[in-house]
Amino acid sequence: NAGVTQTPKFQVLKTGQSMTLQCAQDMNHEYMSWYRQDPGMGLRLIHYSVGAGITDQGEVPNGYNVSRSTTEDFPLRLLSAAPSQTSVYFCASRRQGRTDTQYFGPGTRLTVL
Amino acid sequence: AQSVTQPDIHITVSEGASLELRCNYSYGATPYLFWYVQSPGQGLQLLLKYFSGDTLVQGIKGFEAEFKRSQSSFNLRKPSVHWSDAAEYFCAVGQAGTASKLTFGTGTRLQVTL
Numbered sequence: 682n683a684g685v686t687q688t689p690k691f692q693v694l695k696t697g698q699s700m701t702l703q704c705a706q707d708m709n710h711e712y713m714s715w716y717r718q719d720p721g722m723g724l725r726l727i728h729y730s731v732g733a734g735i736t737d738q739g740e741v742p743n744g745y746n747v748s749r750s751t752t753e754d755f756p757l758r759l760l761s762a763a764p765s766q767t768s769v770y771f772c773a774s775r776r777q778g779r780t781d782t783q784y785f786g787p788g789t790r791l792t793v794l
Numbered sequence: 795a796q797s798v799t800q801p802d803i804h805i806t807v808s809e810g811a812s813l814e815l816r817c818n819y820s821y822g823a824t825p826y827l828f829w830y831v832q833s834p835g836q837g838l839q840l841l842l843k844y845f846s847g848d849t850l851v852q853g854i855k856g857f858e859a860e861f862k863r864s865q866s867s868f869n870l871r872k873p874s875v876h877w878s879d880a881a882e883y884f885c886a887v888g889q890a891g892t893a894s895k896l897t898f899g900t901g902t903r904l905q906v907t908l
């Protein structure tokens with residue numbers, strides 16, 4: 682199994698540009714989540730999904746859109762990038778059991794100029 | 795709302811010395827607690843987790859943590875630190891009693907001197 686994969690690893694955008702961060706998992710996990718990591722703030726939940734077709738907002742959802750058309754994929758969209766969205770983004774997945782472990786991808790480092 | 799506090803931003807220990815990283819949480823019910831480690835430029839790896847039962851939890855790489863409800867703490871320990879343990883460590887609590895929506899602490903960066 683590849684686990685949780687994220688592309689790209691690095692990305693530089695200009696303010697106002699749009700892009701999609703890709704996340705895929707091959708473990709047939711029902712739950713998937715997006716977090717952002719900023720210095721001195723730990724990780725904060727952006728959006729999450731409990732299954733295909735079902736998404737919900739986390740702690741910091743503004744400026745981000747998600748959809749979940751398949752079990753495997755959970756893309757994160759930035760419609761109009763802002764410098765405040767400069768961060769490292771992590772995707773995670775887990776099974777639906779209440780005590781199952783959450784697995785993280787390697788991250789995408791995004792810089793918005 | 796739940797929260798996690800890691801009071802130590804940066805800790806330096808000598809190789810072979812013991813280690814304790816502090817974590818305090820705020821949560822109304824029985825928490826689901828986690829410790830993750832992040833090496834530079836890498837994703838997060840689960841060290842250990844607590845859901846219920848024995849309050850002393852064993853994890854990977856020789857780490858353990860003890861859940862103390864009376865102190866709202868879940869401190870991470872290792873009896874003898876190796877240079878490869880240098881990394882950033884995050885404590886997290888599962889929201890609403892789940893392991894999915896995690897609230898993280900701000901992390902403790904561990905430096906190991908030889």
